[in-house]
Amino acid sequence: MSQFPARAVVDLAAIRGNVSSLAAHAPSAQVMAVVKADAYGHGLVPSARAAVAGGASWLGAAQVSEAVELRRAGIVEPRILTWLYAPGAPLREAIEADVDVTVSAAWALDEVEAAARAAGRTARVQLKVDTGLSRNGATPADLVALLPAALALQAEGVIDVVGLWSHLALADEPTHPTVRLQAQVFGEVLATVEAAGARLEVRHLANSAATLTTPAAHYDLVRPGIAVYGLSPVPQLGGPEEFGLVPAMTVEAELANVKHVHAGSGVSYAHQYVTARDTVLGLVPLGYADGVPRHASGTQDHPGGPVRVGGRTVGVAGRVCMDQVVLDLGPDAAEQAGDTVELFGTGADGGPTAEDWARAAGTISYEIVTRLGARVPRVYVDSEEGA
Ligand SMILES: Cc1ncc(COP(=O)(O)O)c(C=O)c1O
Incomplete structure (x- = not known):
């Protein structure tokens, strides 16, 4: 044991159990365990492995470097999605590491195209729409505007548009009107994207709070983070035990x-x-x-x-x-x-x-x-x- 006079003891069984509880809350969806920020401080690779053992078929990492690190550690089975990067990011590395890359703007589509051509392999792309958080993601208008270019690249085999997703602003207040409104905008953009000819594999909107409290937001995939580690995303509604979670x-x-x-x-x-x-x-x-x-x-x-x-x-x-x-x-x-x-x-x-x-x-x-x-x-x- 280290000489440092303190430690964080992380129970991998708790992480496995939490993912399995989350899957039970969203029986019609796959689970993406969000492992960004060093798995919320718990340690990226061991936590990711435990989440996969608990039933996560996807891992979510904000930063490209985190996503690539998971593959380098030998995590080959689950799909991995990354979403937060600035121009000049190592997207070629992500594509070569078989990571799904999010596109939130026209410049990002250009960079993914260049990286996929350089890598000589089709990039799996998920489009992110800003349905009301006003953070990352393309506005609905910008997303619809970049769609023809994305589908043209798909026809050429440079990219494959496999997902559409968004993020909620007030999922921790399940009855807040923005939850329904954001889901409505998401549904409208989804209809437009599919009508344009995209054959999506996954649509996703739900973080931990929505996974536990808003079944209408589950779609094909839920994207919990904090609950994977056993903490309640809605402490005002219930502690971990109310949701079958154990702090890890x-x-x-x-x-x-x-x-x-x-x-x-x-x-x-x-x-x-x-x-x-x-x-x-x-x-x-x-x-x-x-x-x-x-x-x-x-x-x-x-x-x-x-x-x-x-x-x-x-x-x-x-x-x-x-x-x-x-x-x-x-x-x-x-x-x-x-x-x-x-x-x-x-x-x-x-x-x-x-x-x-x-x-x-x-x-x-x-x-x-x-x-x-x-x-x-x-x-x-x-x-x-x-x-
Ligand atoms: C895009 C995205 N999806 C999912 C999550 C997971 O959220 P939570 O930890 O509230 O479940 C986060 C975390 O902030 C996020 O940024």
Whole structure:
């Protein structure tokens, strides 16, 4: 084991089980496990393999380099889609690696054409339409405008237009009118694309939230990310257990110091926490450089991010620093340096979760797991194998 005094333990059985739960929520669709951003901080390749073992027949990677890395790691079976790149991206590499490439603009179609010709092989292309998020994707008008060129390249064998897709703005509010409106625009563009002669293999719109709450958005393929890792995309509607999900990541650390201090001791930078009594402080060797949000610092009035120590949970005392945080363990604490504490995990037995940290920091669980720092080792276990 690494000498670093903390780690993220990732349970591959949880990832497999989560994908299988997601597939059960969308029985008529295939599942694309989204593994962008180092699989939401869980580790790209091991997480991708677990997702495939759980039933994902597609993997989604925002960046071209992530998609190519999956193939280089020997992941050959599932289809892989990539979608976020700027002019000059290594599209030839993606095409040679048998990755489906998204086209969201006319310049991108030109670059995919050039890359496919250079590679000497047909590029599988998925068209992305912006149905109302106003982020990536071609507007419906721009998409319809680039369609003749795409279909001409298809007739020539340079590309194969295999998919049409889009992304929802408010999938986490399933009854919000934009969900229905975006689906309606998607349906209209789909009809136009198919009427123009495209023979699409997949149409897709649903992220985790829509996979779990909006069956009308499932089409042929669902594209969950956060739920693959066992976190609820709709915490206001239900926690992971409500959707058959289990958080895959547990972050734990060894206490680096434990000491008795007097009442009235200012704790950490700026002394925004002052001990109310003689007490015992514990030092956790993880800080904002490791992804512990500084916004989850604590004061007397507002406990900071929750940490499980033995059988109890205490809030971070004072400012979160770059490499460390301090806990007020209470006057009777029996902990010693080297004891393991847990920042977040499955939430079983009332322990803290990434969602709890998100609430403490005023953010979403996505940011808690994806920001976990590179120096925190990822350790893989398989709870089904007892590994
Ligand atoms: C295009 C696209 N599809 C799917 C996802 C997965 O979203 P979620 O993690 O909410 O399931 C994302 C993530 O933001 C995305 O950008």
